[in-house]
Amino acid sequence: MAAALVISTAAVFPAFAAPEDGSESASDLNAITVTARRRIEDAQSVPIALSVVSGALLDRSYTVNTQQLSQLVPTVSYSSANPRNTAFTIRGLGSNVVAVSQSNDGLEPGVGFYVDQVYHARPATAAFDFSDIEQIEVLRGPQGTLFGKNTTAGAISISTRLPSFTPEANEEVSIGSKNLVQAKASVSGPLFGDVVAFRLSGLSTRRDGVIDNVRTGSDQNTLSNQAIRGQLLIVPSATFKLRLTADLTNFSSECCTQVYLRVGQSLRPAARQYAALAAHYNYTPPSTNPYDRVTDIDAALGVRTSEGGVSAIADWNIGQATITSVSAWRFWNWDAANDRDYTGIPIQITQHIPSRQDQYSQELRIASNGDHPLTYVAGLYYFNQKITGEPISIYGPAAAYWLIGPTTGANNTPVPANLLDGFGTDGRTRFLTNSYAAFGELNYHITPRLTATGGLRYTYEKKEGDYSTFVFGGLATTNAALLAAKLSILRPQTYSARNSEDNVSGRANLSWQATDNIMGYASYARGFKSGGINMSGLPLDALNNPALSRAVVAPEKNTTYEVGLKSRLFGQRLILNMAGFYTEVRDFQATIVDTGPTQTAALRGYLSNIPKVTVKGVEGDATALITRDLSLRASVAYADGKYANYPAGPCPLELQTAATTACSLTGQRLSGLSRVVATIGGVYALPVSASRSFVLHVDSNFRSGYYGDPSDSRYTWIKGYNVTNASIGYRSDKGWEVAVFARNLFNSNYIQNLTIQAGNSGLILGTPSDPRSIGVTFRARQ
Numbered sequence: 001m002a003a004a005l006v007i008s009t010a011a012v013f014p015a016f017a018a019p020e021d022g023s024e025s026a027s028d029l030n031a032i033t034v035t036a037r038r039r040i041e042d043a044q045s046v047p048i049a050l051s052v053v054s055g056a057l058l059d060r061s062y063t064v065n066t067q068q069l070s071q072l073v074p075t076v077s078y079s080s081a082n083p084r085n086t087a088f089t090i091r092g093l094g095s096n097v098v099a100v101s102q103s104n105d106g107l108e109p110g111v112g113f114y115v116d117q118v119y120h121a122r123p124a125t126a127a128f129d130f131s132d133i134e135q136i137e138v139l140r141g142p143q144g145t146l147f148g149k150n151t152t153a154g155a156i157s158i159s160t161r162l163p164s165f166t167p168e169a170n171e172e173v174s175i176g177s178k179n180l181v182q183a184k185a186s187v188s189g190p191l192f193g194d195v196v197a198f199r200l201s202g203l204s205t206r207r208d209g210v211i212d213n214v215r216t217g218s219d220q221n222t223l224s225n226q227a228i229r230g231q232l233l234i235v236p237s238a239t240f241k242l243r244l245t246a247d248l249t250n251f252s253s254e255c256c257t258q259v260y261l262r263v264g265q266s267l268r269p270a271a272r273q274y275a276a277l278a279a280h281y282n283y284t285p286p287s288t289n290p291y292d293r294v295t296d297i298d299a300a301l302g303v304r305t306s307e308g309g310v311s312a313i314a315d316w317n318i319g320q321a322t323i324t325s326v327s328a329w330r331f332w333n334w335d336a337a338n339d340r341d342y343t344g345i346p347i348q349i350t351q352h353i354p355s356r357q358d359q360y361s362q363e364l365r366i367a368s369n370g371d372h373p374l375t376y377v378a379g380l381y382y383f384n385q386k387i388t389g390e391p392i393s394i395y396g397p398a399a400a401y402w403l404i405g406p407t408t409g410a411n412n413t414p415v416p417a418n419l420l421d422g423f424g425t426d427g428r429t430r431f432l433t434n435s436y437a438a439f440g441e442l443n444y445h446i447t448p449r450l451t452a453t454g455g456l457r458y459t460y461e462k463k464e465g466d467y468s469t470f471v472f473g474g475l476a477t478t479n480a481a482l483l484a485a486k487l488s489i490l491r492p493q494t495y496s497a498r499n500s501e502d503n504v505s506g507r508a509n510l511s512w513q514a515t516d517n518i519m520g521y522a523s524y525a526r527g528f529k530s531g532g533i534n535m536s537g538l539p540l541d542a543l544n545n546p547a548l549s550r551a552v553v554a555p556e557k558n559t560t561y562e563v564g565l566k567s568r569l570f571g572q573r574l575i576l577n578m579a580g581f582y583t584e585v586r587d588f589q590a591t592i593v594d595t596g597p598t599q600t601a602a603l604r605g606y607l608s609n610i611p612k613v614t615v616k617g618v619e620g621d622a623t624a625l626i627t628r629d630l631s632l633r634a635s636v637a638y639a640d641g642k643y644a645n646y647p648a649g650p651c652p653l654e655l656q657t658a659a660t661t662a663c664s665l666t667g668q669r670l671s672g673l674s675r676v677v678a679t680i681g682g683v684y685a686l687p688v689s690a691s692r693s694f695v696l697h698v699d700s701n702f703r704s705g706y707y708g709d710p711s712d713s714r715y716t717w718i719k720g721y722n723v724t725n726a727s728i729g730y731r732s733d734k735g736w737e738v739a740v741f742a743r744n745l746f747n748s749n750y751i752q753n754l755t756i757q758a759g760n761s762g763l764i765l766g767t768p769s770d771p772r773s774i775g776v777t778f779r780a781r782q
Contacts, residue, residue, distance in 0.1 A: 142527025176775020423474030641670030
């Protein structure tokens with residue numbers, strides 16, 4: 001393998017925050033501690049690329065969820081057509097087939113999402129608003145050694161604030177545009193002397209919709225989110241502590257739809273493309289400007305989802321080492337109604353997939369204490385997951401002409417207009433995972449300034465999937481051509497698949513502390529993203545049965561080479577970090593197009609593996625304390641990702657014909673990846689008296705253009721954009737503050753994600769950016 005390693009001497013920068021809590025008297029940057037290697041360390045001494053965002057910065061920048069986190073951490077990209085179809089990527093890798101892979105319960109994300117050391121298996125649980133956060137760590141590259149589940153792209157690790165033995169209370173209320181009302185509160189203190197402390201945190205957010213439905217007069221894409229978390233910290237002795245947590249979050253909104261973006265031209269007959277199909281129904285979209293933010297969808301819309309769980313984290317200091325146990329159970333309930341044709345034409349009138357997930361995890365590890373020539377972390381991990389689903393889809397009176405046409409079959413049999421009216425599918429799915437792992441990592445100080453790190457992880461997994469659907473309704477007929485036409489749209493399937501696999505992954509790292517304030521490192525890492533089972537239907541074999549040979553999706557294997565430099569300069573007033581990397585992913589999980597002569601069902605694209613994807617780039621972060629009252633942050637990331645070998649991918653819309661064909665995407669850009677992303681921000685505190693000050697905060701994020709669909713169709717190009725957020729507050733040292741904030745200050749119009757309408761008529765839908773939001777916040781801390 002030829003590894004092209006790209007590095008740069010340009011200033012490139014993690015979202016390290018200077019004193020965001022307003023401590024204007026700071027003379028240098030505060031040390032930031034992280035747990036990236038499952039022990040508390042100074043971030044500047046950890047030889048991996050990472051970004052840290054403090055809870056204070058989240059509050060000051062009004063970053064209330066993971067989607068907005070990507071505006072502070074350039075290497076993170078977030079896409080979500082709705083909470084279920086949430087996908088993260090880090091350095092362009094993770095879940096690049098959003099609409100397919102993240103609604104497929106049999107696949108796992110490439111970016112691990114953790115809250116208080118507990119892995120969250122479904123990305124949808126990351127769509128909820130933040131509440132009472134201590135800090136967020138974004139770890140870039142494979143995280144297969146120490147973190148609970150193997151992930152090829154990286155991990156997002158959220159730490160919530162601990163219970164305190166000193167009484168405290170925090171309240172925050174914000175009101176703003178679109179009738180935004182958000183309230184946050186937390187209270188903490190001792191329950192039984194210095195042995196038991198508690199913390200109770202809560203959040204409620206509501207906002208009117210940002211898209212108007214001109215057909216129904218209702219707001220769409222509203223927000224309604226509530227969360228509560230309770231914690232107990234039990235410290236019976238100086239050597240033992242136990243943290244118990246229970247949480248519940250609910251999301252219930254008229255969400256989520258997209259609007260007309262553009263129409264692409266394919267090579268299909270003109271009569272089977274959007275312009276002619278829409279003309280047949282005398283249909284005109286309410287607007288062809290997506291930033292008018294209007295729709296006329298005619299089917300029910302709404303998201304009803306909740307998640308929660310309990311966890312217990314025990315730490316026992318036995319002198320030379322600390323033993324940690326992390327036990328957790330979590331659930332996720334999902335149901336949503338969608339209009340999947342995104343128009344006012346009754347093509348598809350019902351589409352939703354009620355789902356339920358239960359997961360159990362147990363981690364047991366031991367970590368050495370103190371700074372010795374040899375330090376270590378080792379442990380065992382178990383994860384169990386069960387997901388059940390009920391895929392439901394029903395078509396309407398316009399479906400037959402739109403999806404099939406006026407005739408069908410070799411004899412051009414006329415298609416009745418109501419052939420698919422009421423035609424639908426229902427069924428049950430069940431997916432089980434059992435994962436077992438043993439891991440360990442050693443750090444050996446070859447000299448006081450030269451350290452070698454090596455880690456290995458062995459993983460064994462078993463997965464089971466059961467899929468069963470049936471069809472109903474539509475025009476009753478015995479005509480063979482019409483029956484075949486109906487089954488080309490929806491076909492009943494029943495199959496079961498099993499899979500087991502094991503893997504050894506790990507990393508090797510060499511770091512050199514050149515001076516007390518400058519460290520360089522080089523690393524090699526192997527990551528492993530579990531395989532899966534297709535839980536959304538399969539292509540058919542020669543006997544029109546599900547092709548079970550295509551049920552199992554093989555695991556991804558990630559190899560990453562990285563070099564980096566971390567430094568503190570100018571008397572601890574500047575943090576400057578740089579990293580260069582080359583990543584190769586084999587058996588990348590992606591959509592494969594089946595063009596076999598025996599294929600008779602409409603389902604021709606399915607999830608499988610392509611031989612290779614590569615990403616190379618540079619990135620960095622800087623934080624500077626310019627004066628006692630002014631701190632600045634800047635980050636930039638450049639990444640070049642390609643499908644190095646993708647022989648049978650989905651054809652771009654402009655190359656699609658009436659027949660199902662595959663197209664080689666080898667050498668094309670990796671979808672969803674901006675080549676350049678940059679963030680700059682800062683905070684300035686202007687004292688107006690000994691006890692009060694004005695605080696100005698600004699963050700601005702630029703993201704260059706990228707393809708919004710894996711086919712790299714020119715019609716799916718999303719233009720680059722810039723978003724600026726700002727706030728100005730008046731703060732008292734008595735613990736209160738009033739602030740005026742603006743998100744998307746300059747009212748930038750951009751597309752967050754897009755969808756090619758099912759049936760490939762050529763219609764492209766997009767989720768427009770939220771318009772400028774202005775509001776006021778009152779905060780109080782006691």
